[in-house]
Amino acid sequence: xxxxxxxxxxxxxxxxxxxxxxxxxxxxxxxxxxxxxxxxxxxxxxxxxxxxxxxxxxxxxxxxxxxxxxxxxxxxxxxxxxxxxxxxxxxxxxxxxxxxxxxxxxxxxxxxxxxxxxxxxxxxxxxxxxxxxxxxxxxxxxxxxxxxxxxxxxxxxxxxxxxxxxxxxxxxxxxxxxxxxxxxxxxxxxxxxxxxxxxxxxxxxxxxxxxxxxxxxxxxxxxxxxxxxxxxxxxxxxxxxxxxxxxxxxxxxxxxxxxxxxxxxxxxxxxxxxxxxxxxxxxxxxxxxxxxxxxxxxxxxxxxxxxxxxxxxxxxxxxxxxxxxxxxxxxxxxxxxxxxxxxxxxxxxxxxxxxxxxxxxxxxxxxxxxxxxxxxxxxxxxxxxxxxxxxxxxxxxxxxxxxxxxxxxxxxxxxxxxxxxxxx
Amino acid sequence: xxxxxxxxxxxxxxxxxxxxxxxxxxxxxxxxxxxxxxxxxxxxxxxxxxxxxxxxxxxxxxxxxxxxxxxxxxxxxxxxxxxxxxxxxxxxxxxxxxxxxxxxxxxxxxxxxxxxxxxxxxxxxxxxxxxxxxxxxxxxxxxxxxxxxxxxxxxxxxxxxxxxxxxxxxxxxxxxxxxxxxxxxxxxxxxxxxxxxxxxxxxxxxxxxxxxxxxxxxxxxxxxxxxxxxxxxxxxxxxxxxxxxxxxxxxxxxxxxxxxxxxxxxxxxxxxxxxxxxxxxxxxxxxxxxxxxxxxxxxxxxxxxxxxxxxxxxxxxxxxxxxxxxxxxxxxxxxxxxxxxxxxxxxxx
Numbered sequence: 106x107x108x109x110x111x112x113x114x115x116x117x118x119x120x121x122x123x124x125x126x127x128x129x130x131x132x133x134x135x136x137x138x139x140x141x142x143x144x145x146x147x148x149x150x151x152x153x154x155x156x157x158x159x160x161x162x163x164x165x166x167x168x169x170x171x172x173x174x175x176x177x178x179x180x181x182x183x184x185x186x187x188x189x190x191x192x193x194x195x196x197x198x199x200x201x202x203x204x205x206x207x208x209x210x211x212x213x214x215x216x217x218x219x220x221x222x223x224x225x226x227x228x229x230x231x232x233x234x235x236x237x238x239x240x241x242x243x244x245x246x247x248x249x250x251x252x253x254x255x256x257x258x259x260x261x262x263x264x265x266x267x268x269x270x271x272x273x274x275x276x277x278x279x280x281x282x283x284x285x286x287x288x289x290x291x292x293x294x295x296x297x298x299x300x301x302x303x304x305x306x307x308x309x310x311x312x313x314x315x316x317x318x319x320x321x322x323x324x325x326x327x328x329x330x331x332x333x334x335x336x337x338x339x340x341x342x343x344x345x346x347x348x349x350x351x352x353x354x355x356x357x358x359x360x361x362x363x364x365x366x367x368x369x370x371x372x373x374x375x376x377x378x379x380x381x382x383x384x385x386x387x388x389x390x391x392x393x394x395x396x397x398x399x400x401x402x403x404x405x406x407x408x409x410x411x412x413x414x415x416x417x418x419x420x421x422x423x424x425x426x427x428x429x430x431x432x433x434x435x436x437x438x439x440x441x442x443x444x445x446x447x448x449x450x451x452x453x454x455x456x457x458x459x460x461x462x463x464x465x466x467x468x469x470x471x472x473x474x475x476x477x478x479x480x481x482x483x484x485x486x487x488x489x490x491x492x493x494x495x496x497x498x499x500x501x502x503x504x505x506x507x508x509x510x511x512x513x514x515x516x517x518x519x520x521x522x523x524x525x526x527x528x529x
Numbered sequence: 530x531x532x533x534x535x536x537x538x539x540x541x542x543x544x545x546x547x548x549x550x551x552x553x554x555x556x557x558x559x560x561x562x563x564x565x566x567x568x569x570x571x572x573x574x575x576x577x578x579x580x581x582x583x584x585x586x587x588x589x590x591x592x593x594x595x596x597x598x599x600x601x602x603x604x605x606x607x608x609x610x611x612x613x614x615x616x617x618x619x620x621x622x623x624x625x626x627x628x629x630x631x632x633x634x635x636x637x638x639x640x641x642x643x644x645x646x647x648x649x650x651x652x653x654x655x656x657x658x659x660x661x662x663x664x665x666x667x668x669x670x671x672x673x674x675x676x677x678x679x680x681x682x683x684x685x686x687x688x689x690x691x692x693x694x695x696x697x698x699x700x701x702x703x704x705x706x707x708x709x710x711x712x713x714x715x716x717x718x719x720x721x722x723x724x725x726x727x728x729x730x731x732x733x734x735x736x737x738x739x740x741x742x743x744x745x746x747x748x749x750x751x752x753x754x755x756x757x758x759x760x761x762x763x764x765x766x767x768x769x770x771x772x773x774x775x776x777x778x779x780x781x782x783x784x785x786x787x788x789x790x791x792x793x794x795x796x797x798x799x800x801x802x803x804x805x806x807x808x809x810x811x812x813x814x815x816x817x818x819x820x821x822x823x824x825x826x827x828x829x830x831x832x833x834x835x836x837x838x839x840x841x842x843x844x845x846x847x848x849x850x851x852x853x854x855x856x857x858x859x860x861x862x863x864x865x866x867x868x869x870x871x872x873x874x875x876x877x878x
Contacts, residue, residue, distance in 0.1 A: 131832075133831075141840070143575070144771070242852050391577070406687050
């Protein structure tokens with residue numbers, strides 16, 4: 106029997122275009138894909154960084170035209186915390202799972218050196234959990250709730266001068282991890298001319314400090330034009346409001362002052378509409394894609410390299426992840442074994458020591474017992490000796506007494522005879 | 530891969546996951562059903578997605594398996610309305626029966642209404658043609674697994690490409706000769722083995738030799754045989770995501786396998802130019818649903834389930850391969866590593 110063998114031709118070299126003679130129908134594939142996504146729903150995660158009271162929650166409410174449950178935070182937080190809230194929104198047939206993460210207490214502390222750390226940690230944690238899921242053996246990526254931060258709105262306070270050093274430091278730390286979109290908050294406190302100068306100042310400072318903010322993509326012709334214009338308007342000066350004021354004969358979202366009404370959706374008043382356009386209507390998908398293909402890949406690469414995985418071994422031969430993993434596993438197991446042996450040895454040694462100690466004690470006890478016994482015997486013999494002496498004494502005394510009595514009796518009788526003799 | 534009833538559970542589970550123990554500097558909450566008070570523009574994301582897909586381009590890899598002379602190349606050409614496969618087009622092509630099963634893949638880029646697709650057709654000349662066809666599916670299985678392996682290696686890389694080139698076989702069309710009886714042993718063996726690693730779409734080739742009644746009976750017997758042997762063909766029952774899809778797929782499953790006729794010649798019928806085979810007793814119109822089921826096959830493969838085929842390959846078959854591969858202990862891989870302490874290590878998996 107002839108063994109079957111495979112002969113696959115180098116098809117990567119021979120990809121030639123072909124013309125179709127009729128309608129095949131695969132142009133419906135984007136629609137098929139879109140339908141599937143509609144069934145599954147979309148995920149979008151926004152991180153809002155800004156000082157307390159700068160208007161983050163209000164802006165989110167205005168942006169998504171809804172009332173998220175918010176409460177005012179105090180200015181006395183000991184350190185920066187993050188609060189994440191997830192909402193299920195639906196518009197016509199599109200379901201969106203929106204997660205809004207707010208910083209709490211940012212910029213309130215006296216010492217702001219570590220303010221950026223909780224934010225960076227949060228972003229890294231989301232990447233980490235995605236990486237863990239991706240590296241699992243049995244994984245379910247299509248069901249996975251993607252919690253990676255897709256867009257970061259950085260709220261700049263409207264001082265009119267320049268960026269604060271806290272802003273620069275934080276943005277510098279975050280620019281390689283997340284798409285940063287800087288916005289100028291409470292823009293109704295700045296006049297038009299000041300705003301223009303302020304924007305230029307901010308952008309030049311960002312450039313000179315090497316902060317890479319998110320640039321709206323220019324590669325797709327349909328949106329390249331509008332994106333280029335918008336790129337020139339960064340950072341967006343926004344005003345947020347959920348209250349409605351009647352202007353003319355309509356109710357619009359606005360802020361009412363004694364000197365006038367600032368309309369949120371009026372393009373000449375503020376850039377809110379531009380922000381909504383860019384963030385949601387035009388570039389939401391691109392933000393998600395950038396997060397996945399650029400920021401997440403960078404994180405993954407760094408993390409895996411940190412753990413010691415490489416793509417090419419020392420002789421520049423490709424090393425698979427599995428090999429490295431197996432190698433590490435072996436190393437780890439060897440290490441474990443060594444430790445186990447060490448511990449066992451230590452244990453044995455200790456036992457030996459204890460044993461010898463106990464033996465020593467026993468011996469000592471034994472010798473003391475012997476000693477005491479000897480002492481006791483000595484004493485006993487001494488006492489016996491004494492007793493014997495005493496007995497001897499007693500017996501000799503008895504003898505002497507008897508002898509003395511006899512002598513006395515004899516002497517008495519002799520004296521009696523003498524007396525008798527005298528009398529005669 | 531769940532139904533709506535389970536989706537609720539999953540959502541609840543996700544809710545719990547979201548409110549799981551989190552580090553002290555993070556507070557989380559989950560709220561559902563917030564109403565929008567006005568237009569936001571979220572649905573524009575569909576358009577964005579559509580644009581991005583079109584821009585990125587698509588890849589589709591289809592494999593045709595069957596004995597020689599069953600009309601595989603013609604069918605592919607008819608499906609994609611172009612000369613994808615050269616075999617049937619050159620007039621004096623004499624097909625030599627090859628002594629071994631070779632896999633022959635050809636790629637083309639076709640474009641329709643701005644949507645570019647890189648179509649790869651993998652042909653398997655020599656399948657089932659030998660006298661002894663034992664293990665004739667081995668090269669095919671090997672090829673499919675090789676594509677999965679390639680993708681896996683690329684995915685596991687530290688520095689990986691933005692878009693991993695997808696050469697995995699998305700669909701395998703298996704040609705059954707129109708005997709009118711039942712599945713043959715080679716059919717059963719092949720489909721049993723390959724049904725586990727790739728989406729198989731069985732078709733009855735050269736169906737113009739069967740009458741409508743014979744066709745129905747044949748199909749019933751084939752379906753019976755498939756169930757008896759535990760062969761799962763596309764669309765698989767277990768991957769239906771919601772009741773609507775189930776209804777749709779049930780209808781498809783009831784009419785499997787499709788009885789097709791392929792041709793690339795056009796003839797005039799009632800003043801229209803139609804694709805058909807001209808015989809002395811009439812013209813068999815390929816795209817006429819009353820004559821053969823080619824249009825159903827085309828709709829299934831291309832117009833409605835193209836994305837689904839790719840998704841099932843990626844989410845199910847590829848993942849199965851990946852799990853199996855990552856679970857194996859691979860002595861050949863480890864032998865290239867630097868020498869380790871000679872102490873025997875007892876490890877349990």
